[in-house]
Amino acid sequence: MISTPRLFSAVLSIGTLLLLVSCDKAAPYLEKMKTALDRETAEEIARKNPLPDAEIPPPPPPVKMEPVVNKEARVSVLGYHDFTEGTSSNDMILNIEDFRRQMQAIRDAKLPVISMRQFLDWKQAKSDIPAECVMITIDDGWKATHTLALGVLKEFGYPFTVFLYNNYINIGGRSLTHEEVREIAQSGGTISSHSVSHQNLSRRGGRSDAAYDAWLREELVDSIRFLEENYGDTGAVVKTFAYPFGIYNDRVLELAREAGYEACFTVNGQKTGWDSETLQIGRYIVHGTTLANFDPALDFGGGAVTTGGRKLLAEQKSEDGEVKGPLVVVKPEANSVIGNRLPLIEVDLSKLTGVDPASIVLRISGFGRVAHQFDPASGLLRYQVPQRLRMETCAVQLSFRHGGSKDNELIGWTFQIDPVADYLSSESTAPGKNDPLTSGHAEEAAMAPPTATPPL
Ligand SMILES: [Zn+2]
Known part of the structure; x- marks a missing residue:
């Protein structure tokens, strides 16, 4: 004779099992139960029939690895x-x-x-x-x-x-x-x-x-x-x-x-x-x-300069390890952020010997080749940007010959223009434009997408 609570419990168990079998979620549950049963059986068999010492145990299940990404990329x-x-x-x-x-x-x-x-x-x-x-x-x-x-x-x-x-x-x-x-x-x-x-x-x-x-x-x-x-x-x-x-x-x-x-x-x-x-x-x-x-x-080699000219713009070290600064100094500096859309481009070539003035070509993004000034006595090359730079990144390229070489040395670098800083500095000098947010702002007008020429 089965007592009422036990009967109730048995019905409940069968009900649960049927419920599990009838839905998709049952599959992993049943699989787990089956695995557990299999393992027990295997262990029992192992107890009855001990393996010889030389038997190699089965390899452990593979461990799931988290993807490892290269943080240096x-x-x-x-x-x-x-x-x-x-x-x-x-x-x-x-x-x-x-x-x-x-x-x-x-x-x-x-x-x-x-x-x-x-x-x-x-x-x-x-x-x-x-x-x-x-x-x-x-x-x-x-x-x-x-x-x-x-x-x-x-x-x-x-x-x-x-x-x-x-x-x-x-x-x-x-x-x-x-x-x-x-x-x-x-x-x-x-x-x-x-x-x-x-x-x-x-x-x-x-x-x-x-x-x-x-x-x-x-x-x-x-x-x-x-x-x-x-x-x-x-x-x-x-x-x-x-x-x-x-x-x-x-x-x-x-x-x-x-x-x-x-x-x-x-x-x-x-x-x-x-x-x-x-x-x-x-x-x-x-x-x-x-x-x-x-x-x-x-160029992944370390900076915003061309491979050939990088050595000229890199820090120089003497034999005793003293840092002497680069052979060629450029302004605005490579990778710098400036707050002025009318910068003076300056290159100091005074540490190089025999710079051929006729060989110098200066190019600036947005302007192409420009008419620079070069003073052979001081070794200074200058170019005052005449129109406000409209891009945020300005690229400069300079090629020249020096030291009697027939090859052109090519250096290139970029600098950034901070639009917000420029905004504020232009406001203070622009008469009659007190509100930088008004639609009449000159720089905004210059940057608005025109219909005929492509915007950035
Ligand atoms: Zn665009």
């Missing part, structure tokens, strides 16, 4: 805009053969090109990337991205990312059509956001705090939503953002984080390391007329 992110088959007269437009040569130079340098997804997975410690590698990005959505650059990128098999802004998609003229964007997405291109309107996001334009936030959210949130709605089915849309003109402020950063961006990109030419801020990733904007930013981008 560095990525050079290249930034392009528009392309032409003709000669470029604008730094934002690159001759397509120059582009092809650059892609070949990446291959020759044995630098792997990684995709945006690979880059993000590394930053998120999910998987590894090569110690030194390159990422290619193209901004704005110019038709030549499809008609010229895509063919070259396919030829090399390089992944790349296009940063598009809604107001310049499928509107005719030189904008990409929806079909062209889709083809890019299906040919190794990642599709990411470059805002809705391509305006300077740090410019409040007299808006209240609430209105400014609402506008920023529109630029940040609506832009990526538009891309997901239109091209999400290709699987190529990744939630990253390139700031228009590379400009942002603290509020933009906060709202970009709130919007859930995995990474945001600027135009400050510098390598990205493990510790680099994900919402302020630097890019080398490759200029169409001087090509000056490309060499520093590919």
Whole structure:
């Protein structure tokens, strides 16, 4: 005779078992029970039939390893805009053969090109990337991205990312059509956001705090939503953002984080390391007329100078180890950030002997070759930038012969312009413009995307 509680308990057990069997969750549970039973049986058998001493025990089960990523790896992110088959007269437009040569130079340098997804997975410690590698990005959505650059990128098999802004998609003229964007997405291109309107996001334009936030959210949130709605089915849309003109402020950063961006990109030419801020990733904007930013981008050897000239700009040491400073001193210094869009470029060549004045060629991004002044007596070369620099990263290239050599020495370096510092300094000198946020600000007008010429 079975007592009522025991009967109740037995029914409950059978019920539980049936319930487990009837649902998917039961499988691991039953598997566990089976394994436990198997183990018991095996142990029992082992007790009954002891193994000889020489028997090798079974190997332990494999331990699940967390992915180990290289925190010393560095990525050079290249930034392009528009392309032409003709000669470029604008730094934002690159001759397509120059582009092809650059892609070949990446291959020759044995630098792997990684995709945006690979880059993000590394930053998120999910998987590894090569110690030194390159990422290619193209901004704005110019038709030549499809008609010229895509063919070259396919030829090399390089992944790349296009940063598009809604107001310049499928509107005719030189904008990409929806079909062209889709083809890019299906040919190794990642599709990411470059805002809705391509305006300077740090410019409040007299808006209240609430209105400014609402506008920023529109630029940040609506832009990526538009891309997901239109091209999400290709699987190529990744939630990253390139700031228009590379400009942002603290509020933009906060709202970009709130919007859930995995990474945001600027135009400050510098390598990205493990510790680099994900919402302020630097890019080398490759200029169409001087090509000056490309060499520093590919130089992983330690700084923003070309390989050949690096020794001239590096600290010199005497035989007893005394540091004597570099042979050639440049101003503004390499990788420095200045608060003035009208800098004096200065190069001190006085420590070099036999500098040939006729051989000197100075090039500046945005200006091309410029007419410098060189004083052979002092060894000083000077160039006063005559028009406000519109880019955030300025690249300088200087070639010359010295010491009777027939070879040209080539040095190149970049410096950055802090837009906020410049903003304030220009305000104090500009008469009649007391409010830096009014629409009449000269620099803002200069940076607003014109319809005929490409924006940054
Ligand atoms: Zn742009």
